Amino acid sequence: xxxxxxxxxxxxxxxxxxxxxxxxxxxxxxxxxxxxxxxxxxxxxxxxxxxxxxxxxxxxxxxxxxxxxxxxxxxxxxxxxxxxxxxxxxxxxxxxxxxxxxxxxxxxxxxxxxxxxx
Numbered sequence: 340x341x342x343x344x345x346x347x348x349x350x351x352x353x354x355x356x357x358x359x360x361x362x363x364x365x366x367x368x369x370x371x372x373x374x375x376x377x378x379x380x381x382x383x384x385x386x387x388x389x390x391x392x393x394x395x396x397x398x399x400x401x402x403x404x405x406x407x408x409x410x411x412x413x414x415x416x417x418x419x420x421x422x423x424x425x426x427x428x429x430x431x432x433x434x435x436x437x438x439x440x441x442x443x444x445x446x447x448x449x450x451x452x453x454x455x456x457x
Contacts, residue, residue, distance in 0.1 A: 344450040347442060349435045357400035363393050364431045367405055370394075371420040371428075376408070401427065 350360035362383075369379035380390035397405050405424035409416045420428075 345446045345453075347435075347439050347446065349431075349438055351431075351434070353400050357396055359397065359400070359427070359431060361435075363397055364428050366390055366393055367397070367420055367424050367428050370406060370418050371425070374417045374419060376406070376418045397427070 348361060350358050352358050366379055366383060369382055370376055373379050373382070376390050376394070377387050380387050383390070394405055401423075403423040404421050405427065406418045407421055408418045
């Protein structure tokens, strides 16, 4: 896939302590798709513990539950994303899309400046 110019990556900080960005949002999406924190973590190349810490940070930041979990065992456990978690993902994507739209001209101008220097 050819590069099409600069990309904008958005990360929102809360109280200098918590963040919400594309990594955490993707992790939530993968848990929703796979029904498992372990499977989502594997797909992202991280440990289960790290994935759990990221999701716990989101819970602490917003004071809501992003996931509902079931303890493993013979039948296996699992995780599902709550309505709150889905609304968080939807809102993050809306913010990101608005930022990209608002800054599109500036991003193109930066790319033009970069090309002129070559």
